[in-house]
Amino acid sequence: MQQPHRRRDRLTQRTEERTTMTAAWRQLPVLILLILAPCRTVSSKSVDPTTQPLVSIASQPTDTRSVVLQESVDQTTQTLVSIAPQPTDTRSFVLKGDTTFKNVELLNPVNLSLECVWTGSQNKQPSITGYWRKDGAEVQDSRVTVNLKEQQYNLTKVFSIASEENLGNYTCVFGNEFEMYFILGAPQMGEIRDKPIVSYVGDIVVLICKMDEKKPKPNTWTWYKFNGTDREEISAATDPHRYLTINDGWKTKLKVKNVSEADSGLYHCGAVYNISTSMTHVELKVITIMEPLKPFISILIEVIILVAAILIYERSRSKKKEAEANGPNAEPKNAQPQTEDNGGEKSSSVRQRKA
């Protein structure tokens, strides 16, 4: 499993960086100022004892980003690309009220400053309580009193996104009145195929997962098959005779040879990034040739019955007509009926013919 390895790597990374964090220390005053500035006017009226949101920067990678929901930006998705931890590259965007959420896609561990801006409701109180929630649970030490400044409320917090467990839904709450949220995660795969891929016993099937090429390229891909609740990794290594994975940048293909009905089910493909793996699934359904054969045979029977019925009807009518006409017959085998309404008028001249 790759994720535990990555976590261990990050711990070692942290210990290394602790000793060489000059850049981080340079950022520290700036960050503290940013955080403390709105907190200066914290009044003693706030209920919670803790008022200072503390960011443990020292133990974090040097990378810091600041994201604010911005009205003028069309996309509700923001992707942060960082090749190597970059110092002091703080960006800030401003959002006013209309967009209530933003998707933020991260590649690497990063310090993220999230800021929410709200223009307030009708009766604008001079200060309200704001706090942050992560995935529904309130973030510790995040309650602050937000003051109305230039007709808006600003709620900012820096979060350390170090590993997958730090990803999720971060909601900023203004009093009991207004909420906005950021969805932090690795780049997600857009097109999820809802219909299963159908294959036949003994056939070779190719399962494909694609990441949008506008998004960053995954480091690698992994495939899993769930056995009940357990996740089992599939790769060419585990079973080289049956599985073959072809990873090609934004696309991955899993070739399963000689499928059987036991191979039906959900196959999960994961696009591996530094921060986490984003998963999606493809369903495989393996059926025997009997399944489509049943409707085919029923249609075949229907066709045979209809054709026989039509021809028998025709023959019986022609025999009836010949019996009525009582004239010399053409070869009985090839006797075809005349066009109905003509009766026997022109039949004498055109009776003998082949079908």
Place this chain on the structure above:
Amino acid sequence: MSYTLDRKMPPAPADVSGPKPLDGGWGWMVVFGAHISIGFAYSTPKALSIFFKEIQEDLGASYSEIAWISSIMLAVMYAGGPVSSMLVSRFGSRPVVMMGGLMCGVSMVTASFGSSIVYLYLCIGIIGGWGLCFNLNASLTIISKYFLAKRPLANGLAMAGSPVFLCFLAPVNQFLLGHYGWRGSLLILGGMMLNCCVAGALMRPVAQPCDLRACAPPQEVKQTNNTKSSGSCMKNVKTFVDLSFFKDQGFIIYLVGNVMFIFGAYAPIVFLSAYAISLGVEEYSAAYLLSIMGFVDMFVRPGTGLIANSKWIRPRIQYLFSFAMVFNGTFHLLCPLMTTYTLLVAYAVFFGVGFGMVFALIFECLMDLMGSQRFPSAVGLVTIIECFPMLLGPPAAGFLVDVFGDYKYLFFMCGGVITTGGLFLFVMNVYNYNRLDRASRGDDAEQNQNTTENQEQVTPAGCTVGSAAQDDQ
């Protein structure tokens, strides 16, 4: 036959001397059978494209390699025309359509076991294409045998099979694909195509004058008349493609107009969604435009047949055909002006109307020109010649799009070609009819006496009166 006296172009020999067409009764069952047969013929190549993506992934082929399957199928369907005409003239429509249905079914069933692209080319493309070719040709022929007075209506109803089946097959194919994958879907589709055999069973043979052993004297006369047409029993092998048709001016005019139409007809269909998407319409709505067009087409075809049947239009049916072509072409020329989705929907509706009108009349006009006796061989010749513009049209249009990077030149080209074709047909028909009218007025007195005598002469022209006139000229 009294209405025919109003026509500028009297019917060809067979309509006058053969058994009187039924124009009803079992004929409507035949129309139903032709509807099914023609429906499968035109809609299968298009409906198969739903499977292409899956087949592409499974067999590891490129998109253009897969698209060749449809192209080969269409090409064989049109190119096999003369052979099909020959078989129909020899054996009648029923065995040919049943054979065609069987071939289609077999082609799809064998294709479902395929594991290479070439195998699919052979099964679906060639065998399937031949099956569809037999279906198409024979169905059209039997309509011409069963109907005269109501023939435009019968043609309209039968040709309506194409959009009806397309509307029906597209969602059915999607459903089958989701449940059985492409292999099972091809298997079941093969079963469905066997229903063409049922359609064939419905096509009860009509009095066929072409029987060597039992030919009575009056029919022998017809046979000498037929020696030059490819429908002849005796010379069916030798006169594979009857070039004497090219001496018929009416036929040449029709052929030129048709070639121009077919060249420009299919490209807008192929590129309409891409054009809409390039204007910013979302993908699902762009695909919806084609459905609108097909839906409108479904009702316009029988409607046009009904209109063409009316006593004011029927004598001037060739003019209606040229009007329909000009109508179609004009809307293609106007398409680049349609920049919003609503306007595109309007364009799709009018496109459907124009397209349906032309296709409802396309074979009716040929029957009108050639008469039911020469129609089978004529239609074979027409389809094999139409094969070329049909295959060249969309790639040429695509080339224009690539070179200029703009879809409007595609629409200008298609619209221009079709409108020119329509105008050409109109002008030349006026000229031709006037010429024949003048000749016929001169021969009016002799006309009744000469009807049977003309049959003994070899007449490559399109009508009894006209032939007499041309002999004099």
